[in-house]
Amino acid sequence: MPYGVTVSLKELVALRAQSRAVPLGPRRAALSVAAGGYHAAFKGRGLEFDEVRLYQSGDDARTIDWRVSARRGKVHTKLFREERERPVFILVDLHPGMYFGTRKAFKSVTAARLAALVAWAAEHAGDRVGGVVSSASGHSELPPRPRYDGVMHLFHAITHLQPTEPGVMQPGRLDESLARLIRVAHTGGLVFLFSDFREAGPATEQSLTALARHHDVIAGMIHDPLEAHPPRAGVLELGTHDHRQIVDFGQAETARDWEKRFQLHRGRIRDYCRRHGVHFMDVATNADLALILRNGLAVRGGRR
Secondary structure, three states: OOEOOEOOHHHHHHOOOHHHHOOOOOOEEEOOHHHOOEEEOOOOOOEEEEEEEEOOOOOOHHHEOHHHHHHHOOOEEEEEEEOOOOEEEEEEEEOHHHOOOOOOOOHHHHHHHHHHHHHHHHHHOOOEEEEEEEEOOEEEEEEEEEHHHHHHHHHHHHHHHOOOOOOOOOOOHHHHHHHHHHHHOOOOOEEEEEEOOOOOOOOHHHHHHHHHHHOEEEEEEEEOHHHHOOOOOOEEEEEOOOOEEEEEOOOHHHHHHHHHHHHHHHHHHHHHHHHOOOEEEEEEOOOOHHHHHHHHHHHHHOOO
16 A cells, blocks of 8 residues: 555554654652652652651651651651653554545554654653554553553554544544543553544543543644645545545535534534643644654643
């Protein structure tokens, strides 16, 4: 098949070099030493006990070690350090509607490439990688695995489940994928959602709420430029072999309605994300994916 229509394991592995431009390492800001000296910009990295020392003015009273304080006769506080590993969970939505594209790559390939960049970046940062790969032919739940093993587990699932022909979309199927992700992502971490969200259903917003409660969540809504900016002239035949649609963009009303439907869809997903503290990224199939991720992480990491 032509490049950009499907993705190979070799291509996903080759994206390791580009992932160097996607920093997933913790961005830290100095805080009270009672909290271990630093506070990670992301929720994902937990804190583990390191040692105790004498309580100092400004320390958080919640970290006082009362047992040690009673034994030594002076107030002591606990010190913590960041855990070295943090789980990174990736949802790769490869439903049949993602088998579409007019610029650079199909949406399904774009989702796969985004997932590969994030997975390799997590491997560089020493993080575990897991998630869910979802398609019309099935789902693959991937509990987090250390570094390279987690990356390759994800890649094999993507190449196995990716769509290879058009199909009919099924509204609500994304809800099942998100429910699976919630089961897999049972510890705090960093979550990426790569989808066009065309199969979102009644439980999508509720699932975003549940994920955002325990994780930092970044949603990349993938679209083809044709979806956002229809041509002002020409007749296109779209759809599958069994469900074809002839669209005459020469009619101004048709182009306006087409663009309006996309704007409503994007606005709805963006509103879901805004309400629940999920960072929204708009991802066109012809965009610089590493740049999109780098900018998205910078914005998300800058929030407190």
